[in-house]
Amino acid sequence: MNIADQTFPAVDSANEDRAQAIRDQLRDAIVDRRLAPGTKLSEGEVGTLFDVSRTVARAALQMLSFEGLVRTERNRGAFVANPSPEEARQVFASRRLIEPGIAIAAAERMTPAHVVAFKAQLDEEGRFIAERGPSARRSEIKASGDFHLLLASVAGNVILQRFMEELVARSSLVIALYGRSGVSSCGHSEHMNILEALESGNAERASALMLHHIDHIEADLDLRVRSGPALRQALEF
Amino acid sequence: MNIADQTFPAVDSANEDRAQAIRDQLRDAIVDRRLAPGTKLSEGEVGTLFDVSRTVARAALQMLSFEGLVRTERNRGAFVANPSPEEARQVFASRRLIEPGIAIAAAERMTPAHVVAFKAQLDEEGRFIAERGPSARRSEIKASGDFHLLLASVAGNVILQRFMEELVARSSLVIALYGRSGVSSCGHSEHMNILEALESGNAERASALMLHHIDHIEADLDLRVRSGPALRQALEF
DNA sequence: GGAGAAAAGATTGCATACGATTTTTGCGAT
DNA sequence: ATCGCAAAAATCGTATGCAATCTTTTCTCC
CATH class of the missing domain: 1.20.120.530 (GntR ligand-binding domain-like)
Incomplete structure (x- = not known):
C-alpha cells in the first residue's frame, strides 16, 4: 500500500519530513526548468499534486522561499523565482x-x-x-x-x-x-x-x-x- | 504614509507577516541570551505567549530552524540551538x-x-x-x-x-x-x-x-x- | 524497595474549516 | 463594443481538531 501509491512523488522518506521531500522535488523541477520562472505554485495545487494537505504544501513552499527559489506575495501566492x-x-x-x-x-x-x-x-x-x-x-x-x-x-x-x-x-x-x-x-x-x-x-x-x-x-x-x-x-x- | 508606518522595525506589523514578527522577537531573545541554549520552545507555549495559534508559531520556529538558531527534532519539538x-x-x-x-x-x-x-x-x-x-x-x-x-x-x-x-x-x-x-x-x-x-x-x-x-x-x-x-x-x- | 510495564498526559504532525483578501466573471449602462 | 461595478469563485491566512508519538506517572510484581 505504501509502496504502491508512493511510487514517484515522495521518494521513500518514511520517517523523513514530507514537506522536505516535496521541497526537494519542487527544487529539482525548478532547477531543471520543468517549472518555468514565474509559474504560480498554489498551495492547493501543490497539495493535491503530492497528495498532502495545504499545510504541508505551504511548509514546502516556505522553505523554497527561504532559499530564494520562489517568491511569495501575501494573499497572492507563491511563484517560481524570476531572478533579475x-x-x-x-x-x-x-x-x-x-x-x-x-x-x-x-x-x-x-x-x-x-x-x-x-x-x-x-x-x-x-x-x-x-x-x-x-x-x-x-x-x-x-x-x-x-x-x-x-x-x-x-x-x-x-x-x-x-x-x-x-x-x-x-x-x-x-x-x-x-x-x-x-x-x-x-x-x-x-x-x-x-x-x-x-x-x-x-x-x-x-x-x-x-x-x-x-x-x-x-x-x-x-x-x-x-x-x-x-x-x-x-x-x- | 510611507514614512509614518515604517517608523521602526514594524512591531505592530499590520500588513507584515505575523510569523516573521515572532521570529524576529525570538531571534533577539536567543541572540541576547534571554533564552538559554537548549531551552525548549514548544509550539503551544510560543503560540499562547504571542497570542497566536500553533500554526503561526510553528512557522516562526521553522524559520529559526532554517537559520540554525533552533534545532527541531521530529515529534519532540524545537530547542534553542546549542552549537558545538x-x-x-x-x-x-x-x-x-x-x-x-x-x-x-x-x-x-x-x-x-x-x-x-x-x-x-x-x-x-x-x-x-x-x-x-x-x-x-x-x-x-x-x-x-x-x-x-x-x-x-x-x-x-x-x-x-x-x-x-x-x-x-x-x-x-x-x-x-x-x-x-x-x-x-x-x-x-x-x-x-x-x-x-x-x-x-x-x-x-x-x-x-x-x-x-x-x-x-x-x-x-x-x-x-x-x-x-x-x-x-x-x-x- | 526497585525494576519494568501499562496508562495518563503532553506535544507534535497533519488535515480540515472558516473568515479575509484577491481575482475573475457576469451584467448593465454609456 | 467598452467600461464600470457588483457578485461569484478562487486562494490565502489562521484557528482548531484528531491521530500519532513521545514523556511522565503510576501501578504491579519480584
Missing part, C-alpha cells in the same frame, strides 16, 4: 567570494575516495554533454552544479555547504534564464582541471582555477535587460 | 571567508551618509561597553554584531547580507556560550579602525583588518569540550 540581472550578478559575486575558499579547504581534505567520487561525477557530466536535446541540456546544468556541491561537501563546512546549495540552485535558474551558449562543455574541461589541482594537493591553483571558472560561467550570461524589465515584471511573465 | 565547538569553528571559518570580501565591497560603496550611520553605531557600541552589568553585556554583543550587519548592508549584496545575518546571529550564540573575557572593548577599537579604513577608501586595509578582527574574536573563545560533550548533549542542557 542584478540578482544574477549578486549570486555570482557571492560565489566568487565563497568558492575559491571552498576549493582551498577541499584541496586540503581530499582523500582517494573523494577523487573516485569526483571522477564518477565528471564522467556523468561528460555523458550528458555528449547527448543532445533539451532534456540532456537540463541534466547537463544539473550535473555541472553537482560538481560544485560535491566540492562543498568535501570542504567539510556544513554551513558553507548549505550556502552553496542555495547559490548553486539559484545559479541554475539564472543560467537557464540568461545562459547563452553551450559554455558547459568548456566548463567541463575546467572542472577536470580543478580536479587535477585538487588531486595534486595544489590548493592555490585549485582556488585560482575556480575563480576563473566562475568568471567564465558568468561571462557566458547575457545580463542585459531584455525588452523592458518593468513590463516583464508587471506582466509577471 | 566544531559548529562554532565552522561559523568563524565561514566569516573569515566572506567578511573580508564584504569589507572590500563596502569600502568601494561608502558614502558620507554611511559614515554617519557607522559613527552612530560605534557611539552606541561604546556606550554599552562603558556600562556594566549583565544586561549591558548582552547589548554589547548585539551592538557588536550590528556593526557587521551594517557593513554587510553597505556592501549592497542582499544574498551575502542574508548569509551574514545568519552568521552574526550564530556568532552571538557562540560568543555567549564560549566567550571568555571582555574582548569586546578590544573589538570596539578594531571596529573603529575598520571604519577609518573604509572612510579613507582603503579597501585592502579594511579587508585585512576585518580578517584580523575575526581572528581575534575567535581567539577569545574557549572551544575546548567541557565536562563531556556527549553527556551534555544527552541531558540536553
Whole structure:
C-alpha cells in the first residue's frame, strides 16, 4: 500500500519530513526548468499534486522561499523565482567570494575516495554533454552544479555547504534564464582541471582555477535587460 | 504614509507577516541570551505567549530552524540551538571567508551618509561597553554584531547580507556560550579602525583588518569540550 | 524497595474549516 | 463594443481538531 501509491512523488522518506521531500522535488523541477520562472505554485495545487494537505504544501513552499527559489506575495501566492540581472550578478559575486575558499579547504581534505567520487561525477557530466536535446541540456546544468556541491561537501563546512546549495540552485535558474551558449562543455574541461589541482594537493591553483571558472560561467550570461524589465515584471511573465 | 508606518522595525506589523514578527522577537531573545541554549520552545507555549495559534508559531520556529538558531527534532519539538565547538569553528571559518570580501565591497560603496550611520553605531557600541552589568553585556554583543550587519548592508549584496545575518546571529550564540573575557572593548577599537579604513577608501586595509578582527574574536573563545560533550548533549542542557 | 510495564498526559504532525483578501466573471449602462 | 461595478469563485491566512508519538506517572510484581 505504501509502496504502491508512493511510487514517484515522495521518494521513500518514511520517517523523513514530507514537506522536505516535496521541497526537494519542487527544487529539482525548478532547477531543471520543468517549472518555468514565474509559474504560480498554489498551495492547493501543490497539495493535491503530492497528495498532502495545504499545510504541508505551504511548509514546502516556505522553505523554497527561504532559499530564494520562489517568491511569495501575501494573499497572492507563491511563484517560481524570476531572478533579475542584478540578482544574477549578486549570486555570482557571492560565489566568487565563497568558492575559491571552498576549493582551498577541499584541496586540503581530499582523500582517494573523494577523487573516485569526483571522477564518477565528471564522467556523468561528460555523458550528458555528449547527448543532445533539451532534456540532456537540463541534466547537463544539473550535473555541472553537482560538481560544485560535491566540492562543498568535501570542504567539510556544513554551513558553507548549505550556502552553496542555495547559490548553486539559484545559479541554475539564472543560467537557464540568461545562459547563452553551450559554455558547459568548456566548463567541463575546467572542472577536470580543478580536479587535477585538487588531486595534486595544489590548493592555490585549485582556488585560482575556480575563480576563473566562475568568471567564465558568468561571462557566458547575457545580463542585459531584455525588452523592458518593468513590463516583464508587471506582466509577471 | 510611507514614512509614518515604517517608523521602526514594524512591531505592530499590520500588513507584515505575523510569523516573521515572532521570529524576529525570538531571534533577539536567543541572540541576547534571554533564552538559554537548549531551552525548549514548544509550539503551544510560543503560540499562547504571542497570542497566536500553533500554526503561526510553528512557522516562526521553522524559520529559526532554517537559520540554525533552533534545532527541531521530529515529534519532540524545537530547542534553542546549542552549537558545538566544531559548529562554532565552522561559523568563524565561514566569516573569515566572506567578511573580508564584504569589507572590500563596502569600502568601494561608502558614502558620507554611511559614515554617519557607522559613527552612530560605534557611539552606541561604546556606550554599552562603558556600562556594566549583565544586561549591558548582552547589548554589547548585539551592538557588536550590528556593526557587521551594517557593513554587510553597505556592501549592497542582499544574498551575502542574508548569509551574514545568519552568521552574526550564530556568532552571538557562540560568543555567549564560549566567550571568555571582555574582548569586546578590544573589538570596539578594531571596529573603529575598520571604519577609518573604509572612510579613507582603503579597501585592502579594511579587508585585512576585518580578517584580523575575526581572528581575534575567535581567539577569545574557549572551544575546548567541557565536562563531556556527549553527556551534555544527552541531558540536553 | 526497585525494576519494568501499562496508562495518563503532553506535544507534535497533519488535515480540515472558516473568515479575509484577491481575482475573475457576469451584467448593465454609456 | 467598452467600461464600470457588483457578485461569484478562487486562494490565502489562521484557528482548531484528531491521530500519532513521545514523556511522565503510576501501578504491579519480584
